[in-house]
Amino acid sequence: MTTALDHALTFGTPDPFRDRLLDGMAASIIERGFRDSTVADIxxxxxxxxxxxYEHFASKEHCLIELLYRNNETLITNIRAAVDPEADWQDQxxxxxxAYVTHIEARPAxxxxxxxxxxxxxxxxxPLHRVAMEHLIDMLVDLSDSxxxxxxxxxxxxxxxxxILLGGLRELTALFVEDGRDVRGIVEPAATASRAILGPR
Known part of the structure; x- marks a missing residue:
């Protein structure tokens, strides 16, 4: 049986209608939140x-899964592109x-x-959650091997x-977004925690 994750991982040739629907889902989440969004809104x-x-997605849940998969992959790509592996480890x-906070600022919802x-x-x-976390962990391991x-x-x-670092950062991010606080406020604690976990031990 083909799952939503299979579609997300193997969507292959870009499909303008699929992309428009994913953008529509993103716009509806920003406007109403996922729970209150309907297919009509999308x-x-x-x-x-x-x-x-319905030619592209079985449900709004399947549409969300692909949207979040793509969003996660974009986040990883942006962070990898922003980090200079030759720089001092603290600068990295x-x-x-x-790069993480800049990505969150653009699409907090x-x-x-x-x-x-x-x-x-x-x-x-x-399955998406497991794959996405594995990709994020891969990124951190790679970045700390520079x-x-x-x-x-x-x-x-x-x-x-x-x-552990990713889990704490996700929860801190959620709290800031839920409270409507400036997500730039997570920069200092995120950097401090990252230095403590990734640094000399």
Whole structure:
């Protein structure tokens, strides 16, 4: 049986209608939140029809899963692009945190759906959650195995420590977004925690 994650991982050739529907989902989440969004809202923002929607997605939940998968991959790409592996390890952490916060600032409602709504979808979303976290952990391990870290004689972080850092950062992010606070406020604690976990030990 093909799952929503299979579609997200193997969507292959870009499909303009699929992309429009994903943009429509994002716009509806920003406007109303995921729970109050309907397929009618999604297609209204996408300027297409319900028929087109159901040709691409089985439900709004499946549409959300692909949107969040793509959003997560974009986040990872942005962080990797922002970090100079030759820089001092502490500068690399600052670069990574800044790229993370910049991404969150652009789409806070989507980030909140990733943290709060995705787990509520249950079994249908569990494969995505596992894959997404594995990709984020891979990124942290790779970033901590750079020339800048090696010059400081810091070994690559372990996967369990990377998971602990990511879990805390996700929860801190959710709290700031839910409270309507400036997400730039997470920069200092995120950088401090990252230096403590990823740095000399």
């Amino acid at each position: 297609v209204r923002h996408a300027r297409t029809s319900k028929r087109t929607f 952490i600052s670069q990574a945190v800044d 989507i980030t909140l759906s990733w943290i709060r709504e995705l787990p509520a979808l249950g079994a249908v979303a569990q 020339p800048g870290f090696r010059r400081a004689q810091i070994p690559p972080t372990s996967r369990p420590l990377a998971l």
